[in-house]
Amino acid sequence: MTIHSFHLAEVPRRTGTSALLRPPTPDTVPGLDHLESLSLMRLGAPVVSPDRLQLRRLAVFAQWQDEASLERFLASDGLGRSLAAGWHVRLEYLRRWSSLAALPGLPVRAGSWDQDEPVVAVTLARMRIPEIPRFLHHGRPVERLVRDHPGVTLAVAGFRPPRTISTFTIWHSARQMVEMVHGRSDVPDPTRHVDAMRERERRDFHHEFATFRFRPLSEHGSWDGRTGLVPIRQ
Template sequence: MASFHLIRYPDRSALRYMAFDRPVLRRTGGLTFHRLLGTGRGASMTPGADLRRWALFAVWRDEAALEAFLCGSPIARRWRRAAAESWHVRLTPLSWHGRWGGRDPFAADLPGGRDRFAAGFPGGGRDSLAAVGFPGGREGPVAVLTRASIRPARLLAFYRAVPSVDRELLGQPGCLASLGAGEWPLARQATFSLWRDEADVRRFAYRGNVHRDVIGRVRRDGWYAEELFARFAPYGSEGTWNGTDPLAG
């Protein structure tokens, strides 16, 4: 299982927390994979950063390990004490494609599931929808995580393409919330988004003209050195993201 945590601090003191949190997370029992992420402003993937808002993406051995972290970790205690706003969601991996830092973060969750899914976000997507892990019949909200290491020679092309894809994304009625994030300025970027259902994800991934054009350029010109696209069933959300829980109701 996985979890995503979005924390907003009242000031830029969050910068020092990032450095202090890394060794604590490395020692956290049952945490099999994690990334601390800075975030962009609002829902954007543009280069500007929100230095008060940070995220943690984590993969856990089981639900008990996550509960132990939330109840006993000094990181979680600080979130409760010092954060101006926080939002947390539990995630069941459904399917995924690719690597993050040379690893498959979800190898233990779905045996044989690696490479079953390639989301159609910037850089993702395949010609056949049947090949990318959108099984029919599942209802309810979907969370999508995309992550890429952008080749230095392709950074300019990537960031020139971002504003038009952002506008298309924000115009999707089925997108409940989204943000751009990164573990390293400019070159290692990620997105996390919540959708009303799988049909809305498909509509954006494969029917948006701007987005489809960008996908073609990414593949043709080799923008990414490494990429990961994953789809989840979100559950157990708590707290607020920009004042509301986007999964409420």
């Protein structure tokens, strides 16, 4: 069964640089369908800031043919062992909005979910480089909205030069995530995401853009001294 994973890890600078320049592929890692490696960014950080490109803090999102393939990678691959020392969550695919050429074959919807169960959202985008200043201008308010939202237990972003950007969020419930997307959250300036999407529709920031929803299956390790980042449904 296809499984996805998302990883956060502190790695040597050389490992982080190598992962960005030469990420693993299905040709080099058996059972891997696709892997995105990104330098971690702090949501809402100033545009010109060391927090915008953290080479020693790596975020990795991957699709695997099965869980055994992920286990082998974490146990026997050099990058995999570095990631195994950090934190990761294993994910069941549920839903997508739009699509990416790198992840073909995912249905628009897979199965069902309860609006009150925890969910994970991953966005992946290939930027139009001339549009990056516009994207940052309209995107940073959304970063702060998501980062500070009471329904979020973890919110991070990653970047791989020159044009791949991703966000990863864990939500207490699908309901809270949908409320944020549609500007209905009980927070200051709740329409920041709606406003940014309206600007994107006016003139797209991206060559490709997709949002994926997942059900968290299992959580492993710790990040920044924290464990239990995936909420336990009461």
